[in-house]
Amino acid sequence: MDKKAKQILLKTFWSSQGWKDRPYVYEGEDFVYAKSKGMMFDPLTIHHDEAVRQIVELHEQVTKEKVAKAFLHSLSTRKIHLRSALASWVLTRQFVQHSFESNAGRYTAPANGVAYAMYGDCYVCDSYHIAGLESYTEEDMNVLNFERHKWGGVRLNYLPYVLQDLQLMSKEPELELEVTVADVAIWRQVLAAIESCEPTDAARQLEKRLAGLFPSSKNERDAFMEILASAGILATTKDRPGRGGKNDFFAVVNWRGEDGYSRQAVQDLFGTWM
Structure with a gap:
């Protein structure tokens, strides 16, 4: 870099x-x-269908092993821009080519029948937890890359961010993504910290437990947890409608300590090093 x-x-x-x-x-x-x-970068103008096509194509270049290595490598090195590709890859691992399909009126609240939005405007993208619009005109890709380098990513499920994230990961030399003993030790400590949470602990309590385990700021740890949630590692085990509280969390907002972490997801993504 x-x-x-x-x-x-x-x-x-x-x-x-x-x-x-x-x-x-x-x-x-x-x-x-x-x-x-x-x-x-120059501003990006792209239609939803073309963005989806490029993401599907990128999955032929960016492997699960590469994003997992990049994530682990980032722990001791603090190369935080390498982390969010894990979430981008998992969110779109089952992505298929599809045309934009409006979700207008597709979701209504059972209590009053009022229509509400989901993640974006595309009904198909919603099923992948991706915020997709029909088209993007002069999209500012620089602020997205800034957030990626400053905190590790913010708009993790935003279609242009996912596209850029995977594009940039495809250009990372894999030989430079060395996973060290220190990286694996940190990851094990992270998992232990998650397991040590009280049943009612929320993301903020987990963030405090993560402090000191690896070089990071509070905002970086917040992004770190969002990445883990987006990648299916900090997964909720029960429905908690209306939960969240006064915070800026998104994917991890309804996680609680009793949920722990998904051993299946950890094994799937990091089994090589565990």
């Missing part, structure tokens, strides 16, 4: 005071340099 290009990306959106105003147009010497290194 080119360090200068990464700094250009990060400084475009973030300062010591937090978020900066997003540029209306990406231009200038720094942008051209970061773009040449594959760190920043």
